[in-house]
Amino acid sequence: MTASIETRTFHDQPALVLRTPGGAQAVVSLLGAQVLSWTPAGGSEWLYLSPQARHDGSTPIRGGIPVCFPQFAALGRLPKHGLVRTRRWTVGEQRSGDDFALVTLTTSEDDASYAAWPQRFSAEITVIIEGERLGVELEVGNTGHAPFAFTAALHTYLRVGEVENARLEGLHGHEYRDAADNDRIKRDSGDALVVEAETDRVYHDVQRPLLLRDGGRSLGINVEGFPDVVVWNPWEQRCAQMPDLPANGFRHMLCVEAAAARHRIELDAGEQWYGRQTLIAL
Template identity: 35%
Template sequence: MTFETLTIDGAPAVRLQGPHGDSVTALLRGGQVISWIDASGTERLYCSPLSPLAGPQAVRGGVPVIFPQFSGRGPLMRHGFARTRDWALADTPAGAAHPTLVMRMEHSAAETALWAHDCVCTLAVALEAAGLRITLAVHNTGSSALSFHAALHTYLEVGDVTQATLTGVLPQGEVLSLAEPIDHLFESVPGPFALRSPASALDMAHEGFTDAVVWNPGPQAVIADLPAGGYARFLCVEAASVGVPVQLAPGAHWQGCQYLVTAA
């Protein structure tokens, strides 16, 4: 296992190299994973080449951390502030079973009247034998209860989304076709999920999160930081808690994880 800090296109970053040739790279801005290369040398995440890594906008691709607000469901900026804030490297837990990168963000109630709560968010990114596990944890360090949405807005490389299928979000094992644009919150879906496409065979599971969001804008969408035809390269499958916001008492902890496993 090797660990290095680096700068990519002007953005401070960190890279963790696993024992099997796999690696994960994350930006300290947003605590955002932007690359996961599996043991076969295959990049499993999509990151738009037109999206500046150093900001000021959120990076389009990888795994943006959505917190404490999903989309426009509240008074804050779209998808909340976590994905544009600076995170700090933190110590890996003693005795961690797998190579793990940990980042941490603190938020003070004094920072914005729109979300006046004290909390600490921690993101742990672990390279496991056959996949990637990302765990988001929230600790309410204030004296009042807080309510939030959370999601890992994962952009998965699929090669051609119109040829991709996803199972696990529809009842009775029905297959979700992705030939058309989609932007849908699937509430109370426990998973697991299976994504099959020309460029990707991934099995996915989540814990702690209650919902899944599936998004692809389709060919008609005009998105400034996405190249022409770029929509076809990715599918977002997000582990999320949105339908019913998380309620956290003073001093309490919450965590949710998303596990991506390469499939045959």
């Protein structure tokens, strides 16, 4: 028995369902090339998908792993988090073996994106599941004739039992920009990050793995290529202002995002860049 990849409808949108014989499963929507669900072998769901998320393309899907490109947040003149979250991506490669399943989705500039950001580009998302591991890789290519610069992120919504009881380890000593406190630059001094209020931090130059402890389970978070880590939770007041999040949604999610946010990535014509986030259920 080998792993499988099935095309099906998920919330009225085409999606790919990846399964391994060991019981791992992921759902990847073609809308936004967004991973919406991931259950590792022998484990439980690790991604938060809002029950009030909209899947009709009118707004980005709230939850899972949105792809932010070519702009992260409002750090520029483009719409918040860029131009690719509400577009239909094209299925490229599909591969599966005895213990893994892999899919690649691609997109490139169109008339609408070129009007907002006049650059020729290719973007590719590769998703692989294998046992207790989920890997998501973003590759960006400059297909034009002049350099361009961008910011980007894999805006990962992790599901937790109660966010106040979750502990994120590995950020001790790192400098961060605190967007919830007037963008002040601070340094993390705790053994673990515990969310007890609105949290919106961009940690700089994070090179070591992180560990999220959620009750009786733990998740290892490894990043390559992305120099920053964003930790976000809207907390009660901000959550209440979001029509696609339930009132208690903030309690069951914690965004730990692989990002290139502090400095723009410069890409010459013909060059490629990639960044990867790997989640490992422990």
